[in-house]
Amino acid sequence: MDKFVIEGGVPLKGEVQISGSKNAALPIIAACLLAPGQYILKNIPRLRDIRTIAHLMRVIGAKVEFENHSMKIDTTHADFPEAPYELVKTMRASIYVLGPLLTRFGKARVSMPGGCAWGPRPVDLHLKGMELLGAKIELDRGYVNARADKLRGNHIYFDVSSVGATGNVMMAAVSAQGTTIIENAAEEPEIVNLGEFLIAMGANISGLGTKHITIEGSSELHPTEFTITPDRIETATFLTAGLITRGELTVTRCQPEHSHEVLAKLKEAGAKLSVELNSIHLKSAGAIQPVDVTTAIYPGYPTDMQAQWIALMSVANGRSVITDMIYPDRFTHVPELRRLGADIVQKNNSAFVKGVAKLKGAPVMSTDLRASASLVLSALAAEGVSDIHRVYHIDRGYERIEEKLKKLGAKIERTDDGKMY
Numbered sequence: 496m497d498k499f500v501i502e503g504g505v506p507l508k509g510e511v512q513i514s515g516s517k518n519a520a521l522p523i524i525a526a527c528l529l530a531p532g533q534y535i536l537k538n539i540p541r542l543r544d545i546r547t548i549a550h551l552m553r554v555i556g557a558k559v560e561f562e563n564h565s566m567k568i569d570t571t572h573a574d575f576p577e578a579p580y581e582l583v584k585t586m587r588a589s590i591y592v593l594g595p596l597l598t599r600f601g602k603a604r605v606s607m608p609g610g611c612a613w614g615p616r617p618v619d620l621h622l623k624g625m626e627l628l629g630a631k632i633e634l635d636r637g638y639v640n641a642r643a644d645k646l647r648g649n650h651i652y653f654d655v656s657s658v659g660a661t662g663n664v665m666m667a668a669v670s671a672q673g674t675t676i677i678e679n680a681a682e683e684p685e686i687v688n689l690g691e692f693l694i695a696m697g698a699n700i701s702g703l704g705t706k707h708i709t710i711e712g713s714s715e716l717h718p719t720e721f722t723i724t725p726d727r728i729e730t731a732t733f734l735t736a737g738l739i740t741r742g743e744l745t746v747t748r749c750q751p752e753h754s755h756e757v758l759a760k761l762k763e764a765g766a767k768l769s770v771e772l773n774s775i776h777l778k779s780a781g782a783i784q785p786v787d788v789t790t791a792i793y794p795g796y797p798t799d800m801q802a803q804w805i806a807l808m809s810v811a812n813g814r815s816v817i818t819d820m821i822y823p824d825r826f827t828h829v830p831e832l833r834r835l836g837a838d839i840v841q842k843n844n845s846a847f848v849k850g851v852a853k854l855k856g857a858p859v860m861s862t863d864l865r866a867s868a869s870l871v872l873s874a875l876a877a878e879g880v881s882d883i884h885r886v887y888h889i890d891r892g893y894e895r896i897e898e899k900l901k902k903l904g905a906k907i908e909r910t911d912d913g914k915m916y
């Protein structure tokens with residue numbers, strides 16, 4: 496199993512290119528099941544989660560070729576409407592095939608995702624959405640069995656704004672009979688990108704990027720070619736890496752308009768930013784200032800950047816409070832950050848951070864994707880050497896992060912830690 500060995504204390508300098516968004520690519524790949532034929536998806540990030548969904552697509556019967564950052568998907572002969580436990584347990588987003596399979600085959604058998612490293616993550620809203628479109632859902636030995644002779648449009652109100660449930664329902668509704676209205680829909684850029692892909696396939700959708708999405712169903716869908724939007728979480732992670740190491744860097748091929756809240760917080764924390772259409776330049780200026788953050792649904796501060804912000808605040812010039820309103824249990828990184836010398840007390844869904852002058856390198860363990868990113872950032876800022884174990888978590892969502900960091904001057908190596916976990 497791989498680990499990172501990081502010698503901290505080097506200010507990052509230079510230019511880094513952002514990859515395509517993982518969370519946009521996953522549902523868009525699944526959506527290729529909706530209409531048989533050949534699709535070309537561009538700017539697909541090379542990540543473990545992408546390999547997992549490609550594997551799942553092959554299990555379902557699609558042909559998938561992935562070269563450079565282009566994915567060719569042929570769903571002409573897809574014939575097995577099932578997502579097995581072995582794949583779903585490694586990636587919750589596999590639930591995204593539920594809507595497309597139900598639409599294409601009138602039935603689907605998809606393993607329930609279960610919990611994740613930091614707590615329960617239910618899929619009740621996905622199932623409620625499918626039922627409201629007319630599907631019969633049964634839970635059987637850990638699987639969702641769904642059936643629908645014909646899906647019918649409906650008015651769907653989500654109590655909680657959910658990225659996954661909005662995406663799944665959108666995919667099921669594009670071919671349903673009649674109109675579907677999703678109220679309290681997710682406004683995240685990844686859902687907008689999915690909607691744009693569905694429109695390129697011939698779907699009739701309005702209200703993308705608002706809480707109120709309308710889908711006129713029964714459209715004739717066809718395969719298409721599409722480019723995935725840049726990853727806003729990777730963008731924000733590199734900017735935070737620039738600030739925590741007191742560096743100066745330019746993040747290119749990104750979409751700054753997707754990161755207003757993060758940019759505002761980085762400025763408050765002392766970053767000097769200049770923002771162009773597709774790039775952001777960051778220069779650290781003076782001490783890092785303590786800034787409170789509360790995560791919220793888009794356009795609020797993303798929960799996927801909560802761990803990285805705690806890492807930044809752990810070397811700030813004072814105290815801050817970071818509260819996660821989306822996933823109240825998402826704090827497994829806190830004990831690991833403490834091993835690096837951070838002064839953090841966690842209570843309920845908040846972390847109370849008292850900035851320290853210096854973090855010190857230590858062996859630490861990744862527990863999930865974004866937690867690993869926070870450990871990498873802290874190790875880059877720390878004095879001395881850190882070993883970060885179980886980096887397979889980070890490979891789920893950051894493309895060649897060590898190579899990108901090396902180009903920015905970081906002292907980081909990937910090695911085999913010789914352990915089987």
Ligand code: UD1
Pocket residue numbers: 518519521588615616617618619620621622655656657658659660681685797798799821822
């Ligand atoms: C997506 C992202 C993930 C991000 C999260 C929140 C993908 C592949 N993953 O996850 O990186 O952290 O959005 O921005 O895009 N909920 C329910 N019932 C449901 C579904 C969700 O109660 O059926 C709740 C969740 O517990 C959570 C909230 O809704 O509190 C938001 O979750 P959701 O937006 O669905 O997250 P995901 O789509 O799973």
